[in-house]
Amino acid sequence: MWPTLTWSPGIDDATEKTMRLSDLGEFELIDLITHHQPDAHGRLLKGIGDDCAVIDGGGNSATLITVDTMVEGVHFSLETSTPEGLGAKLLAVNLSDIAAMGGTPTEVFLAISASPDSDATIIERMVGGLQASGARFGVQLAGGDTTATDGPLVLSLTAVGACPVDEVVYRSGAVPGDAVYVTGTPGDSAAGLAVSKGVDGVTPAYREMLLRRHLRPEPRLEPGRDLSTRKVASSMIDVSDGLGGDLRHICRASGVDMVIDPDRLPISEALGAFCDTSGQNPIDMVLGGGEDYELAFTTCNHNFAVEASFECRLSYIGTVTEGVGEVRIGTVGSSQRYEKKGFDHYSR
Known part of the structure; x- marks a missing residue:
């Protein structure tokens, strides 16, 4: 539960403790805004809480x-x-x-x-x-x-x-038993950001690829539309703040947990080479890097990766389980809670 903030116009509240955004955090601020938002009505089908408003x-x-x-x-x-x-x-x-x-x-x-x-x-x-x-x-x-x-x-x-x-796909449709998938290779953009700041040591080809993934991302419009049209995805999200944190958004919207198998996470050759030279953990970069703009989604079709014909890479990475909105890393029956939050503009 986010802290309760009160404001009374015209009243001197100088004695009230100031709650700074750095104390609150970006996602708690969104929760606070949502707390004052009435339920969707009229033409508004979905307001705050998804990748888009739906009218x-x-x-x-x-x-x-x-x-x-x-x-x-x-x-x-x-x-x-x-x-x-x-x-x-x-x-x-x-x-x-x-x-x-x-x-x-x-x-x-x-x-x-x-x-x-x-x-x-x-x-x-x-x-x-x-x-x-x-x-x-x-x-x-x-x-x-x-x-x-x-x-x-x-x-x-x-x-x-x-x-x-x-055909609109929301974050809230995941159910226990669904498979979890992600397009592309998350983590590349975070490595590209580091390369742009002078962290290097990879070949020119890998350097160019990582920089391109950070500076010129490609929106996955065709996969998103295909998943929607064929009603394959039960839930979906754009991976912008880190795969682990964004999957948690699906979990909380759907009231489920996810178990993500680290051995199944897609790691590009360029990211692997970057981590070898920089000492970074590639799993941490895949789960915690931001600005990937890939799609993560759930589906009841566990063989979808074999059947799909997308131009981008598609990886089965885990399973939806019963729960209360957490992402866990490991295998079903042997996993640990993923603690790291997604990118937060107000964290220090």
């Missing part, structure tokens, strides 16, 4: 809406990322949320907060990269907002998508 579009259609913000110095550096690459990544992280719900992206809206002294050419190139990437996915920039700030460059993108109502 009834009439008939059998649903509208998916998501927003992500990137702050210079927190999420990106123009010393390591090109403006075009930054625009493409900003789009990708939003489209990944649409993919996690099984939807098809349609439009995006861009809000830019920049210093009056900012180089307009950089912003123009960033928007060009976003537009070029959007053309690949059939996504149009439909509007936005601009404002001045004395702080760093802030980019906020709102993405809109569509999906038949009966």
